[in-house]
Amino acid sequence: SYVLTQTPSVSVSPGQTASITCFGDNLGEKYVSWSKQAPGQSPVLVIYEDAKRPSGIPERISGSNSGNTATLTISGAQALDEADYYCQVWDSSYVIFGGGTKLTVL
Amino acid sequence: QVQLQESGPGLVKPSQTLSLTCTVSGGSLTSAEHYWTWVRQPPGKGLEWIGYIYYTGSTYYSPSLNGRVAISVDTSKNQFSLNLTSATAADTAVYYCARLNVVVAAASYFDSWGQGALVTVSS
Numbered sequence: 001s002y003v004l005t006q007t008p009s010v011s012v013s014p015g016q017t018a019s020i021t022c023f024g025d026n027l028g029e030k031y032v033s034w035s036k037q038a039p040g041q042s043p044v045l046v047i048y049e050d051a052k053r054p055s056g057i058p059e060r061i062s063g064s065n066s067g068n069t070a071t072l073t074i075s076g077a078q079a080l081d082e083a084d085y086y087c088q089v090w091d092s093s094y095v096i097f098g099g100g101t102k103l104t105v106l
Numbered sequence: 107q108v109q110l111q112e113s114g115p116g117l118v119k120p121s122q123t124l125s126l127t128c129t130v131s132g133g134s135l136t137s138a139e140h141y142w143t144w145v146r147q148p149p150g151k152g153l154e155w156i157g158y159i160y161y162t163g164s165t166y167y168s169p170s171l172n173g174r175v176a177i178s179v180d181t182s183k184n185q186f187s188l189n190l191t192s193a194t195a196a197d198t199a200v201y202y203c204a205r206l207n208v209v210v211a212a213a214s215y216f217d218s219w220g221q222g223a224l225v226t227v228s229s
Contacts, residue, residue: 001169030212031210031212031213031214031215033214033215033216035153035216037153042202042219042220042221042222043153043202043204043216043219044219045215045216045217048207048213048215048217049210049213049215054217084152086152086153088215088216090211090212090213090214093166093211094155094166094168094169095143095155095158095206095214096155097152097153097154097155098152099152100152100153
C-alpha cells in the first residue's frame with residue numbers, strides 16, 4: 001500500500017519560514033492536501049489539490065508538489081501556527097495520511 | 107456550513123463492538139460530491155483512516171482493520187454509523203467523523219470534521 005512519510009518535528013523562529021515536507025513514491029502525480037491540528041482540536045484543512053487554500057486560510061500558507069515531495073510552507077511563522085500538520089492523498093480508493101509533523105514556533 | 111457530531115459510548119469492554127453515530131446538520135448525506143468518513147487518532151499518535159460510505163451505500167475500509175469494521179448510513183436521519191467488532195485496547199482512540207470532498211476523486215480532501223469522541227476499550 002502507498003506510504004507517506006513526514007519528518008516528525010520541525011522548529012521555526014517567529015517571523016521565519018517553516019517548510020514541512022511529505023514524501024511518497026511519485027507523489028507529484030497525485031493531489032496532496034494538508035490539515036492542521038492544534039492541540040486538543042479537530043483537524044482543519046489548510047491546503048487542497050497541492051496548492052489551493054480554502055477560504056479563511058492566509059496567503060502566507062502555501063503548498064507545492066513535485067517529484068516525490070510535497071511541501072507545506074508557512075511564511076512569517078506565528079505562535080498560532082504551532083500544531084501538528086498532516087498530508088493526505090487518495091490512492092486506489094483508499095485514503096492515506098502521513099504520520100504528521102509537529103511544528104514548534106520558538 | 108455543515109456540522110458533524112459524533113455520539114456513542116465512551117467506554118467499551120474488550121471483545122465487544124465499538125459503535126458510534128455521526129449526525130450531520132447543514133448538509134445532506136445524499137450529496138454526490140462527498141464521502142462520509144471515519145478517522146481515528148490513538149492517544150499521542152497520528153490520524154488513521156478507518157473507512158467511508160457513499161450515500162448509495164457503497165463502502166471502502168482500511169485493510170489494516172482486518173474486516174472488523176462496518177459503516178452504514180441512514181439518510182432519513184442524516185446520520186452515518188461505525189461498528190468495530192472484537193474491540194481491543196489498541197482501538198482506544200479519539201474517533202472523528204468527517205466529510206471527504208470527492209468532486210475529483212483523485213483530488214479528495216477533508217473539508218469538515220466533527221469534534222471527535224474519545225472511546226476507551228477497557229474492562
